[in-house]
Amino acid sequence: MSYTEFMNRKIETIKLTLSPSEEVYDKIRKTYFEKTGSDNYYDHREIWDSIYKEHQFSLELKNSSFKEAQVFAEPIRISHPDQCVSLYGSDNSFIGNTSWADQLKMFFEYETYTEVGKSIMEKRKAEAEAAGEVASWE
Secondary structure, three states: OOHHHHHHOOEEEEEEEEOOOHHHHHHHHHHHHHHHOOOOOOOOHHHHHHHHHHOOEEEEEEEEOHHHHHHHHHHHHHHOOOOOEEEEEOOOOEEEOOOHHHHHHOOOOOOOOOHHHHHHHHHHHHHHHHHOOOOOOO
């Protein structure tokens, strides 16, 4: 399956998740420590996952493609630049996006999906070119 086919095929359900902010991660770590006495989330993974899920934002898109999901997700990524948006297809497919901040810093050649995203990345690419910077994956 080509990239274009993968991105444009309709999937029954795509779950979009936004990772917690650093402030919320602090709350998750504190609650986990209070419940377990440990700061290692591998010690009691089920408890960590349970607490984490209580604080994670997620929603479902029905009968969407990954491209449509990326268009929907990009404004969320831009408005929460230090958090990551992941997409989980009901067919066991997955896209894990880097944070918007990291994309601007290191991966500015990655595809964008909205006019606002394209505008931001065009400015970033021009900045990088003027400074002689190369994207991390080039």
